[in-house]
Amino acid sequence: MLPQRLIIIFITLFSLFHHLATAIPTSTCEFTFLDGNKLYNYTISSPIRNFPHGILSEDGFYKVTANETTVWFQLCDEMIFNHDPPTCADCWDCGGPKRCGMECNALVATNVGGYHVCTTIGHGPKIDVDVIDKKNPHTGIIVKMFSSGPKFNCSLAVSVLCNLNGVQGPHTLERLGACDYATELKHPAGCAIIVNVHGGGWGWFATLLIIVLCLFAAYLLAGIVYRFFFLGVRGIDVIPNLDFWVSLPRRAQSLCASLVRKFRGPSQGYRSSYSPVNF
Template identity: 60%
Template structure:
């Protein structure tokens, strides 16, 4: 029994851990934007038939270089290196020397005195998502990550362009200033799912039905409870005013037929008021 309890606790801990990781990843990768009567919903990590990992690189990282500077990064999650890990010195904050590149979301390498020196420029906990252009939400998303240190603040900005027809990895790397970089890629995951916000809610007809049905339902429940608990009535007879509700369809039919007869009678009188004209 003790072994079973321990096993159940271990499974529960693992499940909660997986759910927490997934929730944090989804929170980073999801973004919504309201414009007039439209809601633009983005989910960079959403799986599809062509992209089971969403925008996350299936290799565990993206890589881009320019003028001797190399940047590795991953979107929405930390990097994983199953092959070709960074070979550089000083991986502080990103796996250290033993697992360089693991544990952060962006790493930069520069040659200094002939040696590749690594600098962490993005942590997973600092990833933020915003629109590239709020005047044109179809453009895509801007994913930012950073690593703040006492002596130097570094960051990486990734412009993810919406492209439903192709995937294009990062090919250019721009140095914004001393330790701030920017790159761009194209991916269908950056395209928004657009829904109309004007159709939300019940509308006036649904609201009217709720106003009518709620008091009616309360009346039936209260009446049935009173007849059951205080009058001791059981079965179908607990429905209050049962005879009235049973005869309601017949009464409605009689009222409709009466209106039809009145209308027909009025039409006949209206036609008989005209006298024939002799030519």
């Protein structure tokens, strides 16, 4: 069991280092983008100054209307309607007529023959997050929501532009296909938290440390595999040079004590062979 666990840990660490080199969504509505020496962190669902709910609308939904088409959406969560709920002839895939819009995160209503027909365009965890412009990550991010149905595969793309002054929009709605829509809003949550990953001379040291740790992990893994499968060693003794690793704390303690004596000089109770003696 021990070699198997170590192999799993090694593979997990290797995958983590590999994925850090590219832009990856860390979880729903959180995104990390590495650009050279700068790490851009977007956590649009987390509380920020003056916006304790992050990107979430305090009304429970955002609403935008254009050309007799209305879209309701809530980024990072399902919608909640305490006022102005959608009135649709058909809303079975998003809560039904009595709870229309309450079981999805994006809904579009189109006027057909005097009736509003609703279609879900964002449902559940089907959310993708990416930066709008990789050459200029300060612009903001784009959140895409999807929904698959018997008639259409629908989507909604919401561009969250960085704006430190407050929330603006959404005001415009664009139809990109049979059931694909796009809109935008300005929000402080679209501004990234920037971390200088190689600043202050730490970059080369971090790289060297990672290389040393990877080499050490490879050495341990190779030694464990060899001793386990070829030498038949079991238990904790499967770790190569176990006696050396166990003795490291004692050696480190002795080294530290030696250095302390060297820099502090002889203690009061210490007397060299040349010390004077009072008779």
